[in-house]
Amino acid sequence: QKEVEQNSGPLSVPEGAIASLNCTYSDRGSQSFFWYRQYSGKSPELIMSIYSNGDKEDGRFTAQLNKASQYVSLLIRDSQPSDSATYLCAVNSWNGGFKTIFGAGTRLFVKA
Amino acid sequence: GAGVSQSPSNKVTEKGKDVELRCDPISGHTALYWYRQSLGQGLEFLIYFQGNSAPDKSGLPSDRFSAERTGGSVSTLTIQRTQQEDSAVYLCASSFKGSGYGYTFGSGTRLTVV
Numbered sequence: 001q002k003e004v005e006q007n008s009g010p011l012s013v014p015e016g017a018i019a020s021l022n023c024t025y026s027d028r029g030s031q032s033f034f035w036y037r038q039y040s041g042k043s044p045e046l047i048m049s050i051y052s053n054g055d056k057e058d059g060r061f062t063a064q065l066n067k068a069s070q071y072v073s074l075l076i077r078d079s080q081p082s083d084s085a086t087y088l089c090a091v092n093s094w095n096g097g098f099k100t101i102f103g104a105g106t107r108l109f110v111k112a
Numbered sequence: 113g114a115g116v117s118q119s120p121s122n123k124v125t126e127k128g129k130d131v132e133l134r135c136d137p138i139s140g141h142t143a144l145y146w147y148r149q150s151l152g153q154g155l156e157f158l159i160y161f162q163g164n165s166a167p168d169k170s171g172l173p174s175d176r177f178s179a180e181r182t183g184g185s186v187s188t189l190t191i192q193r194t195q196q197e198d199s200a201v202y203l204c205a206s207s208f209k210g211s212g213y214g215y216t217f218g219s220g221t222r223l224t225v226v
Contacts, residue, residue, distance in 0.1 A: 044215075046216070099170075
């Protein structure tokens with residue numbers, strides 16, 4: 001069974017700090033990696049995708065991928081209270097067909 | 113349409129009844145997915161449609177669950193003889209090509225079986 005693991009949190013950071021969210025995955029053949037943000041009572045929203053090793057930056061968000069270590073991370077700079085949400089790591093793997101497997105999510109609280 | 117549309121947004125049903133959940137994906141998106149999310153839990157894959165290919169049904173939890181996609185667009189997820197453990201939010205998502213691209217999710221159907 002292919003797995004995607006995240007620390008459930010909650011992770012609490014002060015406003016303006018850097019929030020670091022981590023994710024590990026079990027399938028070395030995974031090819032596509034995503035971060036989704038899910039506000040309470042809402043559906044997930046795609047915020048970052050990354051396909052190759054290294055960093056990818058988009059505004060205050062940076063996704064980092066290390067395929068050798070099977071590790072994906074999301075950094076949120078200058079965290080705002082509006083960033084408080086659950087962040088889902090998702091990995092696209094072959095499992096009898098390519099499908100995306102989601103981690104259980106990390107709850108982030110940004111304190112004003 | 114502008115987004116993925118799901119209906120109904122809420123459904124309360126009695127144990128043993130059948131329910132149908134509808135998903136209308138973004139126009140032009142060939143891939144459509146159903147997931148469910150129980151309270152405080154992650155997303156559980158149910159079924160995946162890609163174009164005219166046979167659907168990947170590997171995530172359906174029992175034979176009470178079925179889904180179809182008509183004309184490569186609208187999809188219906190049917191749950192027969194509902195049980196209390198079926199209570200969850202059922203999320204539909206679509207993507208432009210396949211699962212290697214990010215998804216756009218609908219707002220979900222909250223199913224409560226009483």
